[in-house]
Each structure stands twice: as C-alpha cells, then as structure tokens.
Amino acid sequence: MTLKLVDRLRPACIPVDTQAGPATPLREVRPGLLVKFECDNPGGSHKVRAARFIVRHAIANGNIVPGQTTVIEKTGGNFGFGLAIACHTHGVGVELAVGLGFSAVKRRCLELFGVRLIGLEMLERGATPREVVEWHLLHAEERERSYFYTDQFRNAANVAAHEFETGPEITAQLKAWPQVKKLTFVACAGTGASLVGITKALQSAGYAVAVVLVEPQGCDSRNGIFTDHKLEGMAVGVTPPFLDWSLIDDIRTVSFEEVVETRKVFARTSGFLAGNTAAACLYVANALARGATDDHKILSILYDHGLWYVR
Ligand SMILES: Cc1ncc(COP(=O)(O)O)c(C=O)c1O
Known part of the structure; x- marks a missing residue:
C-alpha cells in the first residue's frame, strides 16, 4: 500500500535536484564505515x-x-x-x-x-x-x-523524501567508492520512512543491501514493546508505520551506556558530536566495520547533532 502511495507522490516530488539543498557529506569515518552526515541539513537533521x-x-x-x-x-x-x-x-x-x-x-x-x-x-x-x-x-x-x-506517521511523502532525495544523494556519492557492490545499512526507525526510503534507493541503484535495525535496549518495535528510553526519535512507542519488515535482516539492541560511550569516542576521534540515535547506530556499525571489505562497506546515518542531548 505504501509503495503505491509513494509512486503516486513521485511526480509531485521530483525533479529532486531543483528541490534539495547542497548534499550532506558522506564520509568514511573509519575504514569500512561510511556515514551520511544528515545533521548538516538546515534544521539539523534528515527530517527537514x-x-x-x-x-x-x-x-x-x-x-x-x-x-x-x-x-x-x-x-x-x-x-x-x-x-x-x-x-x-x-x-x-x-x-x-x-x-x-x-x-x-x-x-x-x-x-x-x-x-x-x-x-x-x-x-x-x-x-x-x-x-x-x-x-x-x-x-x-x-x-x-x-x-x-501533516501527520508524518501516515503521510507517504515522508518515505518519498528519502527514496527520491536522500537515497539518490547517497548513491551518487557512493561513486567515490566504485568497488563497493554490497552495503550493510545500519539504521533506526521512528516512522521507518528514512530506513525504507534509503534502502529502496540503494537497491534500485543495484547495490546488494543487508539492513540492520537498531533498537534501544528493552524495545521491540515489531511487537509493539516499548520502554522509556533516551534515544529521542527511534522506537517512539508505536510500531513504525512505514517499516517494511521484509527489508530487515538483523535487529540489534543498544544500551544507553553504550550510546554515551560511543558518542564520547566518536567526538574525540572524529571531532563530531553525534546525537543519541546516531550514536546507537554507530555502536553497531563500528562493530560490523571490522568485517568490511573493499566491495562490502557499512553505511550508517548521523541523524542529528548531540548537543541537544548533553545533560
Ligand atoms: C534523531 C532522530 N533519529 C532517528 C529518527 C527516525 O527517523 P524516521 O522517522 O525516518 O524513522 C528521527 C525521527 O524523528 C530522529 O529525530
């Protein structure tokens, strides 16, 4: 159902290049790990x-x-x-x-x-x-x-934004790594729109994509199980309406302590303060990057900056 809606939205949403701002950077933050810096968008996140x-x-x-x-x-x-x-x-x-x-x-x-x-x-x-x-x-x-x-949890233009803008922006940037054929995409889900839209765009561009969904410890979005947690934006208390579970290959949970530690290490080693959801994904992506090869890299998203979340 979502797909059909998205298809209907397409003509109203493109041409993409006249609507998008400058591309946010895609950086190889450590060997094998590519991170899309969505925090560099106006408004500070992918949600813009x-x-x-x-x-x-x-x-x-x-x-x-x-x-x-x-x-x-x-x-x-x-x-x-x-x-x-x-x-x-x-x-x-x-x-x-x-x-x-x-x-x-x-x-x-x-x-x-x-x-x-x-x-x-x-x-x-x-x-x-x-x-x-x-x-x-x-x-x-x-x-x-x-x-x-605007009803972001039911508005299919939410997915279209990432399928026809963020995703194609990433695939254009991936040309800088011409040997890459396979990607493990490490992402989280609030509405599920960015995970699904980007995955579909990567697949359409011919990449073999394995998707790892990151969840806060104690949450199981698929089965509607949510605990109080501090990772604002993911596992928001409803099963992500746009998430196509057939795209998910693995689910990993991350504790808040692991998020805080990852944010600290990433800040010191890269100079960027990642938001909590980004740090949760980085925690998982870092571990997976040890198995990356020239033709198989890990991709993750730096959804927003961490300054909001420092207490
Ligand atoms: C910081 C952050 N991370 C992740 C997400 C999840 O994005 P999506 O709604 O596309 O699943 C959101 C959504 O608001 C967010 O604000």
Missing part, C-alpha cells in the same frame, strides 16, 4: 527533507494554501524544525504540540524558528500531544484556523 516533501506535496495538491492554511503537528523534535523551515519558505504558519518531556531549549529554539507552541495548559493537565492536535482540529473554526495536519 521529509518536512519539505510533505509541505510541497500538500501545496501542489491544494491541501496547503499559502497565506490561508496553518500547518499543525505533534512533534518535539527534528520534524518540527523541518516544518518551520519548509513552511517559512512558503509563508505558512506552523503550530506544534510539543510533549513536556522535550527539553526547554528545544521548545525555545522551535519558537525562534517561528513555530507557535500550542496546548501547554492541556499538556500540563496530562493531555497527550495527539489529544492537543485533535482538540485544535476540532475547534479550528472557532479559532479561525484552516489547518493542515
């Missing part, structure tokens, strides 16, 4: 691509009318910054329900990016961000709003 695709697609479909529509979403994270940037370009307002668990710095930064935070009182009384969004959609008329709910 998803936001851009979703917003542009909605404008093309007439679901967002610049000057009239307000975008609404529940997020505390990177997708919110992406929406702020994508909507600002088109003069579209953004209202976000941000869970109180997210850092005050993030909330303040979202406001700096032009976002209006909604539902604080509801959240303080115990409502979930989803309930805040639902309440606002229900009361749109009296609040004189015409809302478009």
